[in-house]
Amino acid sequence: MRDYGIDVSEDSLCCIAGRYGWYDEAAGMRMSDNGKLLGCFGIAYHHSQSNSVQEIRREIDEGHRVMVNVNRHKLYDDNRFRNVCEASHAVIVRDIDLSRNVVVLTNPATGHIAETYALEIFDKAWIDSCRYMLATDSPAKYEYDSHTRCMREIVKPI
Numbered sequence: 001m002r003d004y005g006i007d008v009s010e011d012s013l014c015c016i017a018g019r020y021g022w023y024d025e026a027a028g029m030r031m032s033d034n035g036k037l038l039g040c041f042g043i044a045y046h047h048s049q050s051n052s053v054q055e056i057r058r059e060i061d062e063g064h065r066v067m068v069n070v071n072r073h074k075l076y077d078d079n080r081f082r083n084v085c086e087a088s089h090a091v092i093v094r095d096i097d098l099s100r101n102v103v104v105l106t107n108p109a110t111g112h113i114a115e116t117y118a119l120e121i122f123d124k125a126w127i128d129s130c131r132y133m134l135a136t137d138s139p140a141k142y143e144y145d146s147h148t149r150c151m152r153e154i155v156k157p158i
Contacts, residue, residue: 002151003065003140006041013037031069034090035134044137049130053103053119056133057096063139063154066093069132075117075125087129113144 001008017023022033035045059066072089092106094114101119106112126132142151 001038001041001043002144003142004041004043004136005141006043008041016040028088029090031087031129031132034067034069034132038136045134046137047132047134049132051131051133053096053098053123056093056135057098059133059135060093060095063156064136065140066136067091067134068093068126069129070122070125071128072125074128075121077121087126087132113146 001013014023014025017029017033017037018025020036022036023029035047038045056066056068067090069087069090071087075089075091089109092108093103094106095104096102096119097104098119102116103119103122105115105117105122107115139154141154143154144150145152
């Protein structure tokens with residue numbers, strides 16, 4: 001939301017989603033409800049399955065924000081999630097570097113803004129959602145600057 005100039009707290013988003021039945025504190029949000037909060041704030045989006053990393057790359061190149069659902073056990077190789085056999089964790093794809101075969105993710109659950117994973121590991125975790133992707137229809141206006149820890153306006157070269 002902040003990338004589009006909307007300052008709203010996570011608690012407020014949870015309240016809105018809960019009011020409409022999109023969010024459950026124990027289960028989170030269903031994949032079919034992903035994006036509905038964006039729509040509440042006038043941010044147009046599209047979503048689909050059977051996507052490729054090249055399609056994610058194209059969306060990022062257009063300045064769009066991209067969210068995917070992944071299987072957290074396969075992504076994190078963490079035994080706490082070993083019983084998870086579905087793609088029930090949403091992450092933001094910040095970058096895909098096809099020359100280095102890595103993907104950079106923002107993880108809303110941990111607050112980490114730039115976790116890097118091998119593309120092969122990411123794909124194994126992503127395939128459990130049938131390669132679901134949600135992308136905004138318009139470029140973001142702002143981005144997080146990790147050095148200043150503030151949002152900054154995205155200025156495109158002329």
